[in-house]
Amino acid sequence: MIYNLPFIAVVAMILIGLYAVLFKRNLVKMVIGISIIESGVNLFLITLGYRWWGENGGVAPIFTSAPSEAVKNAPESMVLPVPQALTLTSIVIGVAVLALMLSLVMHLYKHYGTLDIIKIRRMNEE
Amino acid sequence: MSIRTIVAIVFFSILAVFFVFTALMLSFGEPKKTDMDDYIIMHTQNETGTNSGVTTIVFDYRGFDTLGEATILFAAVSGVIMIFRRVKK
Amino acid sequence: MSEMSKIVRTLSNILFPFIMIFGLYVIAHGHLTPGGGFQGGAVVASGCIMLLVAYGSTWVFEKIKTSRLSVFESLGALGFIGTAFFGLVFGGWFFNNFLVRNGIIFNIVPKTGSTLANFNTAGVLPLMNFSVGVKVIAGLFVIVLVMGYASSLKEWKQ
Amino acid sequence: MNWFELLTLHSPALIVAVPLLAAFLTPLISKINDIVRNLFVLIMLSITGLLVAILGYDVFTNGIRVYVFGGGVPLPSGMTLPVRIMFEVDAMSIFMIIITIVLAFISIIYSLSYLKNQDGLDKYYTIVLLLIASVFGMELTGDLFNFFVFLEISCITSCALIAFYIHKKESILAAFNYIVISSIGALFILFAIALLYGQYNALNMATLASSIEFTFFDKIALVLLITGLAMKAGLVPMHMWLPDAYGRAPASVTIILIGATMASFYALLRVSFTIYGNSLAVELNKVGNSSIKLNMILGTFVLVLAIITIIVGVLMALKQSNLKKMIAFAAIAEIGYMFLAVGSWLVALNDPNLAVAGFNALKGGIFHIINDVLDIGLLFLVAGAIYYATKETSLNMMGGLARNMKYTTVFFIIGLLAVSGMPPMNGFASKLLIYESTYLINPILAIVAVLCSILLLAVFVKVLHSAFLGPEIPDFKDVKEVPKSMLAAMGVIACVIIIFGLFPDMIVNNLVQPAAEALANNSNYITSVLGGGA
Numbered sequence: 012m013i014y015n016l017p018f019i020a021v022v023a024m025i026l027i028g029l030y031a032v033l034f035k036r037n038l039v040k041m042v043i044g045i046s047i048i049e050s051g052v053n054l055f056l057i058t059l060g061y062r063w064w065g066e067n068g069g070v071a072p073i074f075t076s077a078p079s080e081a082v083k084n085a086p087e088s089m090v091l092p093v094p095q096a097l098t099l100t101s102i103v104i105g106v107a108v109l110a111l112m113l114s115l116v117m118h119l120y121k122h123y124g125t126l127d128i129i130k131i132r133r134m135n136e137e
Numbered sequence: 138m139s140i141r142t143i144v145a146i147v148f149f150s151i152l153a154v155f156f157v158f159t160a161l162m163l164s165f166g167e168p169k170k171t172d173m174d175d176y177i178i179m180h181t182q183n184e185t186g187t188n189s190g191v192t193t194i195v196f197d198y199r200g201f202d203t204l205g206e207a208t209i210l211f212a213a214v215s216g217v218i219m220i221f222r223r224v225k226k
Numbered sequence: 227m228s229e230m231s232k233i234v235r236t237l238s239n240i241l242f243p244f245i246m247i248f249g250l251y252v253i254a255h256g257h258l259t260p261g262g263g264f265q266g267g268a269v270v271a272s273g274c275i276m277l278l279v280a281y282g283s284t285w286v287f288e289k290i291k292t293s294r295l296s297v298f299e300s301l302g303a304l305g306f307i308g309t310a311f312f313g314l315v316f317g318g319w320f321f322n323n324f325l326v327r328n329g330i331i332f333n334i335v336p337k338t339g340s341t342l343a344n345f346n347t348a349g350v351l352p353l354m355n356f357s358v359g360v361k362v363i364a365g366l367f368v369i370v371l372v373m374g375y376a377s378s379l380k381e382w383k384q
Numbered sequence: 385m386n387w388f389e390l391l392t393l394h395s396p397a398l399i400v401a402v403p404l405l406a407a408f409l410t411p412l413i414s415k416i417n418d419i420v421r422n423l424f425v426l427i428m429l430s431i432t433g434l435l436v437a438i439l440g441y442d443v444f445t446n447g448i449r450v451y452v453f454g455g456g457v458p459l460p461s462g463m464t465l466p467v468r469i470m471f472e473v474d475a476m477s478i479f480m481i482i483i484t485i486v487l488a489f490i491s492i493i494y495s496l497s498y499l500k501n502q503d504g505l506d507k508y509y510t511i512v513l514l515l516i517a518s519v520f521g522m523e524l525t526g527d528l529f530n531f532f533v534f535l536e537i538s539c540i541t542s543c544a545l546i547a548f549y550i551h552k553k554e555s556i557l558a559a560f561n562y563i564v565i566s567s568i569g570a571l572f573i574l575f576a577i578a579l580l581y582g583q584y585n586a587l588n589m590a591t592l593a594s595s596i597e598f599t600f601f602d603k604i605a606l607v608l609l610i611t612g613l614a615m616k617a618g619l620v621p622m623h624m625w626l627p628d629a630y631g632r633a634p635a636s637v638t639i640i641l642i643g644a645t646m647a648s649f650y651a652l653l654r655v656s657f658t659i660y661g662n663s664l665a666v667e668l669n670k671v672g673n674s675s676i677k678l679n680m681i682l683g684t685f686v687l688v689l690a691i692i693t694i695i696v697g698v699l700m701a702l703k704q705s706n707l708k709k710m711i712a713f714a715a716i717a718e719i720g721y722m723f724l725a726v727g728s729w730l731v732a733l734n735d736p737n738l739a740v741a742g743f744n745a746l747k748g749g750i751f752h753i754i755n756d757v758l759d760i761g762l763l764f765l766v767a768g769a770i771y772y773a774t775k776e777t778s779l780n781m782m783g784g785l786a787r788n789m790k791y792t793t794v795f796f797i798i799g800l801l802a803v804s805g806m807p808p809m810n811g812f813a814s815k816l817l818i819y820e821s822t823y824l825i826n827p828i829l830a831i832v833a834v835l836c837s838i839l840l841l842a843v844f845v846k847v848l849h850s851a852f853l854g855p856e857i858p859d860f861k862d863v864k865e866v867p868k869s870m871l872a873a874m875g876v877i878a879c880v881i882i883i884f885g886l887f888p889d890m891i892v893n894n895l896v897q898p899a900a901e902a903l904a905n906n907s908n909y910i911t912s913v914l915g916g917g918a
Binding site: 025029032038041045048049052055056059093094097100101104107108111112115116118119122123131135 | 529533536539540543544547550553554556557559560563564567568571574575578581582587
């Protein structure tokens with residue numbers, strides 16, 4: 012029923028984030044745009060690892076709380092674990108890049124007094 | 138409409154076409170090949186002793202990625218401290 | 227960021243232990259339930275940042291030196307890479323899980339389903355979880371503390 | 385198993401782990417005092433240098449070495465696909481690691497005196513060690529997602545280092561531009577890796593290389609990977625961050641940034657030749673009777689961009705007044721030469737009569753990586769020395785420095801001749817290889833390349849005249865020579881340049897030749913992981 016709705020959501024997030032980075036003039040909005048692209052790509056990684064099973068979908072690959080019939084036919088009933096591990100890494104990368112960019116934006120505001128990238132570039136020219 | 142925005146619009150539209158095409162062509166819910174993940178799901182308990190499939194990958198099968206991730210956090214923290222080093226009372 | 231009102235401070239005092247307990251639980255049971263070093267560390271760090279917001283960054287900055295926090299962070303990172311080097315020394319390969327089945331602690335292989343005796347399993351993983359948890363708590367808290375304190379100084383308010 | 389075999393067995397992992405361990409220890413050790421910290425960093429770097437030498441000797445004697453993290457055998461029992469992360473070291477990665485360890489040594493020795501009176505130095509050395517470790521990781525790894533993680537570490541660390549002079553507002557802006565562009569590039573690379581994982585459920589480069597059948601998604605993944613990596617390597621349409629980043633960072637940081645850019649160039653080679661190596665001969669469409677294959681399209685695309693890069697790099701270099709930005713634009717032109725060599729090899733891949741010329745072009749391109757790194761590195765060290773002595777970067781303020789900075793002038797002349805490819809220096813050897821082979825493929829390429837190289841010579845002679853010769857400037861009268869360790873760093877590079885220039889075949893035969901062969905055919909790259917399966 013839901014065909015590839017998640018992938019359309021992924022593309023929407025990536026394009027919105029790209030729009031914010033390319034066309035917005037405020038520095039903080041550019042940083043927000045990059046984190047939107049980041050979460051879009053993370054969603055793409057997660058949705059690649061989904062596997063449909065039975066009538067109510069795949070089960071998380073954790074054996075402590077998995078229902079008994081899911082554990083019996085184990086590999087087919089469980090969702091792929093590798094993309095989830097990759098997304099963990101990519102989320103932490105997003106946090107690190109965000110922290111660095113925001114500290115640079117604070118310094119740019121202290122030096123140039125404005126958050127508008129066009130004004131900053133003009134001030135930087137002369 | 139400066140040249141910069143025109144170039145940005147062209148770049149944006151090319152990428153938009155690429156991404157929309159990939160989204161429409163991909164099939165959700167039935168991955169083509171899954172043998173690496175099946176191996177991991179079946180061998181988590183007796184090979185690494187954990188019940189959680191994700192944590193075995195994060196710390197044992199692909200532990201080196203997590204070491205890279207820890208260095209990324211370490212680099213970001215020392216980068217931020219280095220950038221704010223002139224902040225004294 | 228200046229100090230919050232008395233009510234907010236007392237409430238955050240009450241709430242802080244519960245957030246810490248939950249965060250440490252998520253770190254400790256990383257190899258059984260979903261979660262682990264990074265997620266649990268982020269929860270505890272959010273508890274600390276709640277205190278930072280409640281008490282104002284100027285007061286917290288005097289109390290906690292950033293150099294001591296970065297020492298904690300280096301120790302966490304050393305714990306993690308040290309466990310990897312121990313894997314090289316004992317288990318023969320870098321990042322080898324040498325405690326499963328033949329180690330002294332954390333060496334049992336768990337059974338499916340949530341039984342209480344499962345904590346003592348999964349070899350190297352709990353050690354790595356603890357060190358990464360310490361590292362994430364100290365790291366995230368230092369970032370927000372330094373940014374908060376810098377923004378409260380005169381020169382940043384143009 | 386005595387300790388030497390043990391060290392060779394574990395050397396790929398230790399080459400990345402030792403700098404990481406040093407980076408984690410530096411904040412603790414720098415609490416004692418500065419001398420101990422500098423000594424500690426140098427000792428750890430020399431251990432890594434020893435490991436690089438051991439691994440290099442081992443790979444050149446008995447072929448590709450695969451190191452599996454956490455397990456022993458690449459393929460777990462009863463599986464055809466590897467599960468764990470693997471380091472795969474062949475002759476090309478050894479070539480790149482040698483460049484990185486040389487740059488790391490020179491940068492640390494140079495920064496001992498160049499940044500002596502700066503504050504925040506313990507964090508500086510931590511981040512420099514992390515950058516060195518991440519460049520090593522990018523060049524050694526055999527796993528695609530692991531490459532992305534190390535690429536991201538090199539992004540963050542080089543952005544923090546570019547913003548080292550926090551009191552200068554231009555360097556903060558340069559760092560912000562750099563982090564924005566490289567994080568978007570890295571996200572495109574991650575999207576491409578996710579696409580490839582979705583198709584083949586494999587992240588290992590060798591497994592991907594053997595199982596790729598160039599479907600629709602592989603085309604998109606190839607496009608995204610090439611744009612992301614070309615953005616990091618500084619190809620024309622996305623090169624705007626490079627002059628600011630190289631120009632505003634301290635000179636010792638710029639040396640390692642050049643190494644990081646070369647690592648992205650190596651990754652581009654690795655992706656297009658090893659992972660997509662088997663599908664380069666896929667026939668895309670037919671024109672008349674001749675069939676247009678992927679390598680023709682990719683080759684012409686890279687060649688066109690290379691020519692534009694060279695022209696833009698040289699012309700912009702003419703216009704600059706800031707010495708460091710001028711050298712940065714010259715660096716862009718040099719990257720254009722490497723892409724020229726790679727593009728001509730791609731174009732000449734399948735037709736028999738041009739095969740030898742194509743392979744010579746690839747050898748010239750790879751040899752040019754190490755030459756360019758040394759020449760541009762030397763020029764940046766000279767620019768740093770001038771800044772250290774006179775606190776002046778714009779050219780029209782300088783003059784008559786030759787009187788009391790004799791050694792720096794000699795090093796500048798050597799660097800000047802090397803960059804523009806004059807005979808005694810190493811630039812000539814590799815550029816000659818590139819000119820010969822591209823001339824056979826398409827004469828216009830060689831003509832444009834030679835002209836731009838002469839223009840480059842004109843640019844730097846202008847710099848020589850305005851900065852070093854010329855009349856005595858009153859306020860530079862008491863300028864004294866730069867301290868010993870900076871001269872030593874520059875001297876080492878100058879000697880290496882002259883040695884490479886006088887005996888180029890020594891380097892080409894036993895260093896560049898195996899690297900080019902390792903890159904040209906990916907068959908033994910695949911078989912060493914999948915065990916003869918492919």
